[in-house]
Amino acid sequence: MENKVVTFGEVMMRLSTPGFSRFIQSDAFDVTYGGGEANVAVSLAQFGMGAAHVTRFPDNELGRAATNLMRKYGVDTQHIVYGGNRLGLYFLETGASVRASKVIYDRAGSSFADLQPEMIDWERALDGVSWFHWTGITPAISEGAAASCKKAIEVANSKGITVSADINYRKNLWQYGKKASEVMPDLIAGCDLIVSGKSDAKDILKITSNEPDEDTSYIDVFSQIMERFPKVKKIVNTTRGSISASHNTLSGMLYDGSQLLHTTTYDINPIVDRIGGGDAFMAGLIYGMLEYQDNQKALDFGVAASVLKHTILEDANLATVEEVETLLNGDTSGRLQR
Amino acid sequence: MENKVVTFGEVMMRLSTPGFSRFIQSDAFDVTYGGGEANVAVSLAQFGMGAAHVTRFPDNELGRAATNLMRKYGVDTQHIVYGGNRLGLYFLETGASVRASKVIYDRAGSSFADLQPEMIDWERALDGVSWFHWTGITPAISEGAAASCKKAIEVANSKGITVSADINYRKNLWQYGKKASEVMPDLIAGCDLIVSGKSDAKDILKITSNEPDEDTSYIDVFSQIMERFPKVKKIVNTTRGSISASHNTLSGMLYDGSQLLHTTTYDINPIVDRIGGGDAFMAGLIYGMLEYQDNQKALDFGVAASVLKHTILEDANLATVEEVETLLNGDTSGRLQR
Amino acid sequence: MENKVVTFGEVMMRLSTPGFSRFIQSDAFDVTYGGGEANVAVSLAQFGMGAAHVTRFPDNELGRAATNLMRKYGVDTQHIVYGGNRLGLYFLETGASVRASKVIYDRAGSSFADLQPEMIDWERALDGVSWFHWTGITPAISEGAAASCKKAIEVANSKGITVSADINYRKNLWQYGKKASEVMPDLIAGCDLIVSGKSDAKDILKITSNEPDEDTSYIDVFSQIMERFPKVKKIVNTTRGSISASHNTLSGMLYDGSQLLHTTTYDINPIVDRIGGGDAFMAGLIYGMLEYQDNQKALDFGVAASVLKHTILEDANLATVEEVETLLNGDTSGRLQR
Amino acid sequence: MENKVVTFGEVMMRLSTPGFSRFIQSDAFDVTYGGGEANVAVSLAQFGMGAAHVTRFPDNELGRAATNLMRKYGVDTQHIVYGGNRLGLYFLETGASVRASKVIYDRAGSSFADLQPEMIDWERALDGVSWFHWTGITPAISEGAAASCKKAIEVANSKGITVSADINYRKNLWQYGKKASEVMPDLIAGCDLIVSGKSDAKDILKITSNEPDEDTSYIDVFSQIMERFPKVKKIVNTTRGSISASHNTLSGMLYDGSQLLHTTTYDINPIVDRIGGGDAFMAGLIYGMLEYQDNQKALDFGVAASVLKHTILEDANLATVEEVETLLNGDTSGRLQR
């Protein structure tokens, strides 16, 4: 397969309580490593697509363990740089039924937060690449991370690489003195495809709609974004129904400037691991765009991939193309395969 | 917080098969410690309320481990006494779907069963206390336990402490030669608030109703109880719908002598740990009564607390006030909290 | 209890990923031993019925561990023979929600596949036996296994022992140069009761129906089978509805040559372990036939047993007669048993 | 093999902390089942010898699990009787280096303690048996257990069965009003072979020696015992050197009335599981006596078997004859076997 996708962002150690134990009950944590953008790379590698991730780790066993996990799943890790003080962490407690899952982040002062633009050779890292993907988390972490992201987008644009972003807004980040609304527009301007909900559009871009109807209000918001960022040709979004921590529904939409495409709505019950659902969608969408060159198929593939992710432990989607296609073709039966 | 609640009763070692393993499949047991009344104290301590538990343990590492668990969760254990032969145990096999959970008790001859009234200095243990709670299990265990319970209620009454009881009837206990109907009335007479279902009322007090309507029959039974025990000003009860071992519904009611209050009915699916659901309700109710001074709010808080308990492993409810209030305010979505 | 049932077939080591882990995520496997026919024997032994299993294991610690597991659960293992090269294995990944469970077989060249008819003394193994059970898997494994099965059926017929078979067709087996349609009819001819779906009938016996109605088409197919195999007096089948990997429905039917009996349809949610559901049905049916001498009760018992199996880990049904009867009598509440 | 050995005594659930965790650190226990006499039967079954154990269990899942474990390892369990209130338990914390292992017994009121002589049909249980083995623990548990033991010895004597006993004295038992010195002599009188140290002889039989030399003092004590109990023809003993909880030495001796035989002294480092070392010796000795008809070989086999037991988890020795013989023949190298 000739396409190669590069993703960029922080990877954290994930420390999760086993099963449904609470933080205050656990004397052991399950350990894995993940991050919104790395999860996209891991999923793409399971789909058999060339995928590389760029990040920064401390030069110790924990940083090496994080690299190893990505390498295990087939991600090219040669452009990862090492240095700085610590690996960012997050702690996860998995909820059930009416009890929500909880995440405690511990990422301040991480090697990635101390990243400076000159540390990564983006010309080399993006050489021969088809697609570059980033998320709104990266520019929220630190001035250096934002500047690095900007430089990556510039290099990608200069090379004619497709750029996508999940612009999601996390208000608890953005602690370094700049606001999302100051930093993000410049970065979004370099994108071809973005994932954005209405609240992201409002929080980051101050774009809202008064349209009463759901679909028309989405079209209104997405059109305003496209008007402001003419490079952006596709805007996608997923809609999650939270019946409980164990039972969700999921569907997706894509606006291409003229049409608002929709997918079927899937039922997910029980949820095995909620983390990385959006990243799995993104990976599926990128795969679909590159493989099928068809908006509807790409969107459908993305949503089906995301649904499957909810049944898989750890951050990244380990489903194969065949598994996604089985679901895409309507088989939700989960019938035993011998 | 100035309120302090004291609970009294046996604490057992709980030996449960991991996951959904059956007794005859398991070569390891998960270990915790719990008991109907201690579970109330642990839950109250999580709510930030002063809580102490009084019981008797053998003077060995197992008794100390049981004390340690309560202490870990913030319960005052200074009035626990040590001596006797053994720690009571119970074995738990967790069911799923149509298969029921099973409990095998092994509590005969425990240090608590050998308790004598003079072993506990109730004057000191109840000093500065707002609320005393006991259950119908304690007087069912042994003559000494019943006598100790009686003494505790008397001291509580003499100090003007609010007394509550979950009078639940366990027919497999009551092996020491006395019947519940002989022992319980005296103890109930000293209570301000009791938890009682219609079957408890019938089994223990021989009180029944011929009212055809659900609500009116409850009012009838509760009124008869209040007539017989004029100190009892509130009677509460929860109603559980057992769709399967994994899926229950739960609601509550409270009769204050004039009105029968109801709560919403919650859906719990899946159930993570069914044990201690009633104790979690009791703790929530006590917290609500002391904090809100409002029957409806206290009842609602108790039922929401109990619903949350079903999603938490081990005997006691480790939910916080904030978590109960989120549920109480109608958010059953279990949406991920970052 | 005087009845004794003998089952015959391969037993494999089952290596399953813990919880919902994927094969590529697991650095530990849970280990048990099972096989379609041995599972029937284990279940019958839990029902208190005499049960023996006949198979062949390698003469090493793994073969002994497999024997030990059956012996643990009360199955008579004295007619198991030892020799050959290896224990067959299968790997299991447990699915959830829309993700299917997966099985990877690794049974080629097993000690059982190398079985020759003269290795087992069927006269002794079937001495004093009431019922002999085999499945369509055995003749699919190797020429020697098929010949051994044939010999067992002949001896059973000569002794007037009731013979049953679950004729299920696995197209991935049958690799030794013969087709199911060449081998199976001879074996089915010696049976009194068979389990067969419409697809098995078509694949193995080329029997189909054009009847538009579900029931009448089953009666049509089953009647054709009985016409061709006059010894077969009862044909049974279960119907599974696959809502998801976690949620199935199950019901059963039995045709006695004149009537098509049905059971209630059970809801199973969540499924704890899907493997061995059919074997649990078979064991329940055999138990019911021998104990109740009533087709409807036997069928009902078989389906209820199978439903319970879905809530029990490992291959074999470890439910007791009491548990099956509780379910059979309509109690699907899974209410805690103290 | 024609020899069959029957053992008799209590079997307890063993609850041990994982690895080197302390009781107050553990939230899980490993579970197995064992007892001094049952351990002998399990070990003999691993040696390929016919072995049956007689005991009494509660009629619940825990009793069945205990039976299942023995059955798994090939012990004939058909003479086990069911009834009474509870399964005896013991808790085990495994020490290391200077920290000792600890056992907390919880066996009062067990089904075995409530055993009455008429509950077991000893005529049938000892039919066709070569050897009967009991220990000094059984008569120490209760009057009924002592009486049952007496009856078993009488029946064994009447049938000409060889009777052996490990007479070990546990001062914490013997709580039912009789002293070991009142009860044991009658039972020892029926034995052909006993295991006894000098302290046992002193505590139980008031037999001591003033001989200054180690060997001559043993001969003196053993001769006095034989004089008093003329049926006793062999007295054996093992000597343990406790360098630390992780490092022991072990040797054995046997007196046949004329000679004091010795074995080599083995070094055991590290000890994996100390429990059941003496039972493993006993099983090896019985095996050796029955198979080799040679005191020295039997003694050597017993000590080597006991040494191996220290490297095997759980109560019973799971070593094979081949493994014991490898050690016996001087190969202590533990060289990898492919």
Add this chain to the structure above:
Amino acid sequence: MENKVVTFGEVMMRLSTPGFSRFIQSDAFDVTYGGGEANVAVSLAQFGMGAAHVTRFPDNELGRAATNLMRKYGVDTQHIVYGGNRLGLYFLETGASVRASKVIYDRAGSSFADLQPEMIDWERALDGVSWFHWTGITPAISEGAAASCKKAIEVANSKGITVSADINYRKNLWQYGKKASEVMPDLIAGCDLIVSGKSDAKDILKITSNEPDEDTSYIDVFSQIMERFPKVKKIVNTTRGSISASHNTLSGMLYDGSQLLHTTTYDINPIVDRIGGGDAFMAGLIYGMLEYQDNQKALDFGVAASVLKHTILEDANLATVEEVETLLNGDTSGRLQR
């Protein structure tokens, strides 16, 4: 017991690989909480002595879990303060034989590092206290931690409380712009007893000796310290022989200004958990000083306690006084205790 000891210092979450797994192999970590000073408090509480720990935790579930662990083991946690950004962590990989254990600290920016002197009410925290203990780690963490330590020592001195310090020098700490030699002398000046090796004396106080003999050089160094810090009346030290990661020797010495006392040298093999060996010594020494009022006995108790700690998992010594005394009295046999 009337003595109460207060300790002060950072408590970290300890994340250790299970068994002997390496960091890069582990997908689970065992979790506990510990710190050099808190370990002293936990050990003292196991000895039955009143013990309180003062520290600062983030106000989240992880901080509460750390508090809970200390509370579980009986430490008074009421003077712990909450706030700041994160809980300090350390990662531990346990070595064996020639492979060393490794620790990766991740404590920068912790809630404790951000501690300011005014956050703790030392007057209240030290009210009614006999002994105050701190270590050289605390002033090395941050300016605020050093100032808090200074204030605590001042208050302790003003109240006539005995003050002890383990002055150990960790060169990787001391990152906030001050050197140990600038900060420590002021703090040591307020101590009655310190633990110091020769390298600590050199690194922190520039005190060395040219005495050729081991003992006289220690006396020389200790005398110089005492001359400089007249309040210091006792200086203690332990000597560890590292045969391998699994096998160490340990002994202790105490100088009282006139005499250099020694202990026996213990052999520790295998080591179960090396962390906290020094803290266990300190706790034993404090206990011994307060209980026995005898330098030699206190020193002996401290070393024996430390030896036992090496056999116990997690940071703190969970040995009891009885266990330490058994070892102290020369019983290193680790003989099974029933």
Add this chain to the structure above:
Amino acid sequence: MENKVVTFGEVMMRLSTPGFSRFIQSDAFDVTYGGGEANVAVSLAQFGMGAAHVTRFPDNELGRAATNLMRKYGVDTQHIVYGGNRLGLYFLETGASVRASKVIYDRAGSSFADLQPEMIDWERALDGVSWFHWTGITPAISEGAAASCKKAIEVANSKGITVSADINYRKNLWQYGKKASEVMPDLIAGCDLIVSGKSDAKDILKITSNEPDEDTSYIDVFSQIMERFPKVKKIVNTTRGSISASHNTLSGMLYDGSQLLHTTTYDINPIVDRIGGGDAFMAGLIYGMLEYQDNQKALDFGVAASVLKHTILEDANLATVEEVETLLNGDTSGRLQR
């Protein structure tokens, strides 16, 4: 680093009982993947050296998991080919003290055994490579494996790549109709360096010595080998002393045609994982040869690496160059590293 090493051979799934459990006790296996040659590649990758492994796996999740493990540890897996029927397996039971570890192989019919020479493009796989390593296990597996090995050596020779082999003789392999003595000489002829003990030389090459002295007999055997295979310039060997399964000694020797070099003898106690000790030596030796260009340093590095491997779980040595050098420099203290 410019050097790149390619290794070739079968990789098996390793299924090991946890801790010291026996096969017949275990209901879970730890899972990893390893093979004599792949272990060399993994170790070299940990040393920072370029390493690739060539093998054949089934095209299923288990084959992918095996690839993933090597990729995780930095081995280039791009020349692995997929196809065939199954992944070879081996089962491991870890011994202790006098009890030996046991391996049960289950590798017949594996994808690797069915390998044919044309399946691998050796020209590409060996392009730009410095060193090629194989072992005597590969030609013992099947005719195709032997032919593939021959072809690889020919291509390596044609490219001037250094070729090494551990010629170890496993008599249980060699089942395909040819003897080692027929196949091996041709392969050894293409080697520059071999590992061979005296028994290997005798079994494979019929070369023996009558020299009475240990060193001179080794020189004699090695000289004869070199005479017969003039390309072989270095012969190395390790000597293991088996004090017990837990305690070994290890040293190495290297003959360069004129001198017999020796290393120090290391003590390993306790052994954590004995598997792969020889492979770790090989990797260390190759690293040493390529990095230091000094026979003595390379040999010393190899032995120190092997010693460290015994303290590391799983098949491959995960020690770093720094760790090996610490040991090499004489620090066997295992002192805690902070």
